[in-house]
Amino acid sequence: MNDHLVIATGGNDTIRIYAALSSATVETARKIHDPWPTAIAAFGRVLTGTLITGAMSDNPYRLTVKFSGDGPLGTVLAVSNRRGEVKGYLENPRVDLDLNSSGKLDVGAAIGSGIITVIKDYGLKNPYQGVAPLQNGEVAADFSYYFAKSEQTPTAVSLGVLVNPDGTVKVSGGLIIQLMPGASEEQIEFLEGKLSQLPPVTTILGSGGSPSELINEVAGETGVKILEKIDIRYHCDCSRERFLGPLLSLGHQELKGIIKEQGKIEVRCHFCNQLYHYDQSELI
Ligand SMILES: [Zn+2]
Structure with a gap:
């Protein structure tokens, strides 16, 4: 199954659901940046959360999400667009910590405390910028708090990356559910109940389940309508010409x-590791 993102509605259009399978995308990011296990788990969650958030607007725009924490990873940044393309970088990819008390890769400790910054560039003069404090550095809760605080949209976020013993990416994916204006208290409660019972997204995706199946699992009873499927990939749009101006x-x-x-x-x-050479005649 190729990496893709599915956008759906549920509950008579009062819930918007996004589900993504991003294993190959995150594995490409790993090959480029060579992060250690805790670092790729954090990076994969940020890349997937940014990919999904980038697909939320119908207008073409460029979305940048930056996690600035005081943990050993330093800054983790991702940039995505409405076409399902994402790129990113980590300040310190060589981070691998002991597992946390639940036996999981300790992404929270690797990112630490700090802020999440979301920049939406619509190509106008001033990009929109929203900032929120990190909740626990585990990425999903940080995105969720950002949406509630900065965009006043109640949002449930689940993001996961499983890493193989050899350090490669086994499975990666995410699920984001947003309540649209007009959602009732009952729908909110129903959804919260379903989400709390849902196994991690990597459990369903890792056993061959598709993003659509993930959506049906969480909201099938509310009458799901699939709106769109977008292929996703790691892609850097840099070029020799692009660096020439800043140089x-x-x-x-x-x-x-x-x-x-x-x-x-x-x-x-920084995003794809491509090296560009310029000689004197081009510059001076
Ligand atoms: Zn590049």
Whole structure:
């Protein structure tokens, strides 16, 4: 099954449900950034949460989600768009901690306390920016609190990454449920009850279940209507030309200095590790 995201409604259009299978996307991110197990679990959750959040608006836009915590991972950042593309980076990928008291990868300790920043760039002059304090650094609860606090939308979030003994990604996915305006107290209670009984998303996806099955599992009784299916992937849109502008903005003197010192200028993309070489004739 290829990575994809399914968007559905339930409860007579009062619930919006998003479910994603992101195993190959997160494995691609692992190959690029080479994070250790706790780090890839954190990174995979952030990438998947950002992918789903990026699909929430009908308008094409660029969504950036940044986790700035005081844990050993440092900053974890992801950028996605409405086309199901995501890229990201971690400040310190070489983080692997002891399992937490529930026997799970300790993402909360790896991220620590701090803030989540969400930037929605619609291509207008001022991008929308929302900030909320991290709840526990486990990513799902942090997204959920952000939606409630910053966007006033009650939202349940479940994100999971299972890592193989050799450090590769076994399965990754996520489920986000939002109450649309007009949802009743009963629907909220019903949904909260269902969610609390639901096994982790990785249990259903890991045994071959699809995102649609995940949606039916949680909200099938409320009359689910599938709206859209979007293929998702790790994709970086960088290019030689893109880095040229920022390089030139360093100024003549600065560039001359670097070339004198190093004989050439190289720029490495933080998102995909691609190395770009520029020679003197292009810059000065
Ligand atoms: Zn790149």
